[in-house]
Amino acid sequence: ALPLVRGKNLEIPQDVQVSIIDSTFILHWSVANGFDTDVTFSAYYQEWDTWKPLPGCQNVTETNCDFSEELIFQKLNVRVRAERGRDASPWSKVIGPGFRGQRGPPRFELESRDGAVFISVSPKSNQILLDNEILSFTYELIIWKNSSSEEKTSLFIHPRDEIHNLAPETTYCLKVRMLRRKKTIFFSPVFCINTTVEKPRPRNLDISAINTNYILKWDYPNEDGSFRVQWLYGFYKKYLKDYTDKWKTVSSCENIKATKCDFSGEISETGIYYLRVQAIDGKNSSLWSQERKFNPSVEAKLGPPSLKVESRDTTTLHVYIADPGEAENKSMSKYHSLMYEVIVMDNSSKLEVKI
Numbered sequence: 001a002l003p004l005v006r007g008k009n010l011e012i013p014q015d016v017q018v019s020i021i022d023s024t025f026i027l028h029w030s031v032a033n034g035f036d037t038d039v040t041f042s043a044y045y046q047e048w049d050t051w052k053p054l055p056g057c058q059n060v061t062e063t064n065c066d067f068s069e070e071l072i073f074q075k076l077n078v079r080v081r082a083e084r085g086r087d088a089s090p091w092s093k094v095i096g097p098g099f100r101g102q103r104g105p106p107r108f109e110l111e112s113r114d115g116a117v118f119i120s121v122s123p124k125s126n127q128i129l130l131d132n133e134i135l136s137f138t139y140e141l142i143i144w145k146n147s148s149s150e151e152k153t154s155l156f157i158h159p160r161d162e163i164h165n166l167a168p169e170t171t172y173c174l175k176v177r178m179l180r181r182k183k184t185i186f187f188s189p190v191f192c193i194n195t196t197v198e199k200p201r202p203r204n205l206d207i208s209a210i211n212t213n214y215i216l217k218w219d220y221p222n223e224d225g226s227f228r229v230q231w232l233y234g235f236y237k238k239y240l241k242d243y244t245d246k247w248k249t250v251s252s253c254e255n256i257k258a259t260k261c262d263f264s265g266e267i268s269e270t271g272i273y274y275l276r277v278q279a280i281d282g283k284n285s286s287l288w289s290q291e292r293k294f295n296p297s298v299e300a301k302l303g304p305p306s307l308k309v310e311s312r313d314t315t316t317l318h319v320y321i322a323d324p325g326e327a328e329n330k331s332m333s334k335y336h337s338l339m340y341e342v343i344v345m346d347n348s349s350k351l352e353v354k355i
Contacts, residue, residue: 010089013041013063013080017095027057028064029080029092039084043067046077046094054078108176110191114198114287115168117143121159121176122240138179146171146192158237164290168197198287202227202259202277205292209300211325211332212269216253217260218277218289225281229253229261234272234293247276255280269296269335302332305340317344 013029020026027043043057043065057065057080077096082089111118121139143163144152155163157176166172173192202218209215216229229250236243253261267273273294279286306327308320321340323331332338342355 010039010082010084010087011035012089013082013092016078016080016092018078024066025068026064026066027054027078027080030063031082035082036084037061039082041065041080041082043078043080051079059083108174108188108191110174110193112193112196113162114201115164115166115195116287116290117163117166117172117174117193117195119157119161119163119174119176121157121178139176140179141174141176142187143172143174146173159240160237160242162290166195168195170195199281199284200279201286202279202289205275205277205289207275207292207294207299209294209296210303211300212264212296212328212330213262214264214267214294214296214300215260215262216275216277216292220259220279222279222281225279226255226257227253227259227261228255228278228280229263230276230278230288231263231266232274232276232291234274237274267294267296269300269330271296297335302336302338 011031011033014032016027016029018025018027029041040059040061041057041063042059043054044051045054046052054065054067056067077094079091079094081091108119108121119141139157139159141155141157141163142152143155144150145167157163163174171192171194173190175187175190177187200221202220204219206217207214208217218227220227230247231250232243232247236246248266250261250263250266252265253263261277263275273296274291275294276291277289303324305324306322308322310318310320312318319342321342323333323338325332344353344355345351
């Protein structure tokens, strides 16, 4: 082929940029005064001291080209020129290295469950993410009733989550995006779903936590039937994978009649956990309740210390203090730096002395 020569009437491509969404690399540019139909464009990238044709960007008739199939990396110098026959414009300004990309919208699946919506968020099928990258994302959900006058609600959710407290037999619309630091990430398309009405599930889960004693309580409209309680390590919530088989049943709270459960022996005093309850009526079971997040080190209250006082003479009291939980061989001094205030009150004058 004959070499190209610099054309006198071909404009230099301007505003050369690379946009990266997920693993799609698009090079685009502009021509100030437009161009004729017989003009094409070619882009080259620099490899050491040599400029080579950029695959997917040779003799293109538009002002953009896709080179993601051949070159999936983000550090290179690129330049573009216009061509007509054997004529060529001067090269554009060189851009690069280090193009900055964006995450495209994630995909998500919806399922209606008894006045709630189950949502599963995942990257697009062609995205490959490492575990540490997955953990760096947060997920924002926008939800609203399918009405132009309905106020939209913004929630931060886990990759697999349920949206509760929704009106039954109502159409809701949702969109979601993945967030990471300050990167711009697009919202997914809007999807709408109708909520359903099914067998009532346990509601209003609450936890009473004193020292290392943890009691889960809940409400249920029917007196018949029984319940089972399960718990989950909190770190599973951050992963995209299905963690259904990771839930553990509280051994002492399976097929119980009471609407409360002592799960103290199941978990440790540190970490984050989730709990849920299911109602059982013969062979029929309700859906699982809304999950209750529990952080023992934050939520558990300190119980009172035990106290023993001895008087050995007329001027001295010997005070013996046991840490909260020490009677159960679970002293809270293992988890907290404890100090004690002792108040001595004269029973006749009612004067108090604090020590």
